[in-house]
Amino acid sequence: xxxxxxxxxxxxxxxxxxxxxxxxxxxxxxxxxxxxxxxxxxxxxxxxxxxxxxxxxxxxxxxxxxxxxxxxxxxxxxxxxxxxxxxxxxxxxxxxxxxxxxxxxxxxxxxxxxxxxxxxxxxxxxxxxxxxxxxxxxxxxxxxxxxxxxxxxxxxxxxxxxxxxxxxxxxxxxxxxxxxxxxxxxxxxxxxxxxxxxxxxxxxxxxxxxxxxxxxxxxxxxxxxxxxxxxxxxxxxxxxxxxxxxxxxxxxxxxxxxxxxxxxxxxxxxxxxxxxxxxxxxxxxxxxxxxxxxxxxxx
Amino acid sequence: xxxxxxxxxxxxxxxxxxxxxxxxxxxxxxxxxxxxxxxxxxxxxxxxxxxxxxxxxxxxxxxxxxxxxxxxxxxxxxxxxxxxxxxxxxxxxxxxxxxxxxxxxxxxxxxxxxxxxxxxxxxxxxxxxxxxxxxxxxxxxxxxxxxxxxxxxxxxxxxxxxxxxxxxxxxxxxxxxxxxxxxxxxxxxxxxxxxxxxxxxxxxxxxxxxxxxxxxxxxxxxxxxxxxxxxxxxxxxxxxxxxxxxxxxxxxxxxxxxxxxxxxxxxxxxxxxxxxxxxxxxxxxxxxxxxxxxxxxxxxxxxxxxxxxxxxxxxxxxxxxxxxxxxxxxxxxxxxxxxx
Numbered sequence: 001x002x003x004x005x006x007x008x009x010x011x012x013x014x015x016x017x018x019x020x021x022x023x024x025x026x027x028x029x030x031x032x033x034x035x036x037x038x039x040x041x042x043x044x045x046x047x048x049x050x051x052x053x054x055x056x057x058x059x060x061x062x063x064x065x066x067x068x069x070x071x072x073x074x075x076x077x078x079x080x081x082x083x084x085x086x087x088x089x090x091x092x093x094x095x096x097x098x099x100x101x102x103x104x105x106x107x108x109x110x111x112x113x114x115x116x117x118x119x120x121x122x123x124x125x126x127x128x129x130x131x132x133x134x135x136x137x138x139x140x141x142x143x144x145x146x147x148x149x150x151x152x153x154x155x156x157x158x159x160x161x162x163x164x165x166x167x168x169x170x171x172x173x174x175x176x177x178x179x180x181x182x183x184x185x186x187x188x189x190x191x192x193x194x195x196x197x198x199x200x201x202x203x204x205x206x207x208x209x210x211x212x213x214x215x216x217x218x219x220x221x222x223x224x225x226x227x228x229x230x231x232x233x234x235x236x237x238x239x240x241x242x243x244x245x246x247x248x249x250x251x252x253x254x255x256x257x258x259x260x261x262x263x264x265x266x267x268x269x270x271x272x273x274x275x276x277x278x279x280x281x282x283x284x285x286x287x288x289x290x291x292x293x294x295x296x297x298x299x
Numbered sequence: 300x301x302x303x304x305x306x307x308x309x310x311x312x313x314x315x316x317x318x319x320x321x322x323x324x325x326x327x328x329x330x331x332x333x334x335x336x337x338x339x340x341x342x343x344x345x346x347x348x349x350x351x352x353x354x355x356x357x358x359x360x361x362x363x364x365x366x367x368x369x370x371x372x373x374x375x376x377x378x379x380x381x382x383x384x385x386x387x388x389x390x391x392x393x394x395x396x397x398x399x400x401x402x403x404x405x406x407x408x409x410x411x412x413x414x415x416x417x418x419x420x421x422x423x424x425x426x427x428x429x430x431x432x433x434x435x436x437x438x439x440x441x442x443x444x445x446x447x448x449x450x451x452x453x454x455x456x457x458x459x460x461x462x463x464x465x466x467x468x469x470x471x472x473x474x475x476x477x478x479x480x481x482x483x484x485x486x487x488x489x490x491x492x493x494x495x496x497x498x499x500x501x502x503x504x505x506x507x508x509x510x511x512x513x514x515x516x517x518x519x520x521x522x523x524x525x526x527x528x529x530x531x532x533x534x535x536x537x538x539x540x541x542x543x544x545x546x547x548x549x550x551x552x553x554x555x556x557x558x559x560x561x562x563x564x565x566x567x568x569x570x571x572x573x574x575x576x577x578x579x580x581x582x583x584x585x586x587x588x589x590x591x592x593x594x595x596x597x598x599x600x601x602x603x604x605x606x607x608x609x610x611x612x613x614x615x616x617x618x619x620x621x622x623x624x625x626x627x628x629x630x631x632x633x634x635x636x637x638x639x
Contacts, residue, residue, distance in 0.1 A: 238604035241352035292376035
């Protein structure tokens, strides 16, 4: 007899809506059971290519939103950027086609404990490109607790921003920036974030996007005395903790750095715990002081 | 079944009466010391972590045996990333045997498996024959060894420090030395299963050397060495440069290796021992292919990344495949494709 909690679901998800949003595809699947368990920051792992697919590895997407009991049963929304065979297959799915979905997976964004809404900390939510996908849902949860919520969305160009309209509804203030100036401030998130943190007196900065952006957000948050909670994008093969490919060096509460799986111990980490010094040029090395690094030098 | 996950529309139909009647029990023990498992399905080392992760999807007691990730003497961080690349019907991986070291393994991982009544085939590795023996000895002395460990799988596809990093499994003498020292470190009746690499000129020669030196069974096959180049960055895609190729793409190599070694056994060139087949098994039909080539038990590896329920699903599909062909038991099908 299994003594386990039912904390994860594996279902055939039926696509019921698919629409183009700028450079991305926004997909809604009927996936009973996931919505009830999911919280902002969780992700789902989709199989691609059908039951005899030559692409065996799951594709993982952060959950954009969930609806526990719609007309069709619980639904899960994801935002996909088609950049390879797997994501192209997913974005090419047509309504009523299905694929296997496992979720919710990972650790969600930690929410501040608020006893008196008057004391709720102000928060800044930072999304790079479609990394903004889980932040609107997070913004709602934070505002329910009484938090003042600002959003900062950045991308290379306007079509690669996601959720500008949603942000104006979900947050108390929105700042947009694009590298080419096609919408909002011309420049990087790191140029506008200090102003937003100071103006809102934010104590927590949540971020999701490319690694370079997350490192920069972490440094800026620290410089302003705020805590950064970052959701990383690491390549995963399984999403459930068995393949050991999505590891990254993270310092534990005991001060020791370990190569931890971003799928089960993340994808959300406290920014100041991530060993950003190990990342460079698309590679991540094992820091010399990491647990087990000496064992690797032996052979 | 008492699966922890709900599976509204995807649960397979209950097995037919014929499938339910198939005797799935198998014996992976050395001659004279049976080690009976309730069914032939196992996880594959390095594809299932050490238990809790898959126990969210199915009860680990449903497996014939849970095969743990290869453990060495010291804790290992594993390599940097990227560690993997998807390939046609498979993947390339270069993890670097990340693990807690044998002391933490027995106190934490093996303890958890014992608390959950798993049958465990413990995979061990080393950079020298002595290290293999030390890991085996620590395991044998652990409190849970007698009641959870159904055998020790010896992963000899690791670099031999003393021989400029040539993997043990490519050298019959080095493989034999590992088996001899591991044999001396474990109780006489413990199954010792040598896991062989397909990257050799004659796999039957390596198998024979392992059996002569004390192995009581064989697992075939480990990954085969491969490489993928990232054409955007114009450099190897995995940080370890080369990696192990696995998945359905390598299944014909597994069938071939099992077939060749089974043929050698049938010709009397080496003793007949249990073979555990592994390599790209995705369905019950795939499992049956390895069994009729000569395997007694079957591991599901890379496909678990695609379907975490695969090891149990394949078990049920295998029962149906056997029933469809009139086999009353797994053992009736072992080696059935060989000339009678």
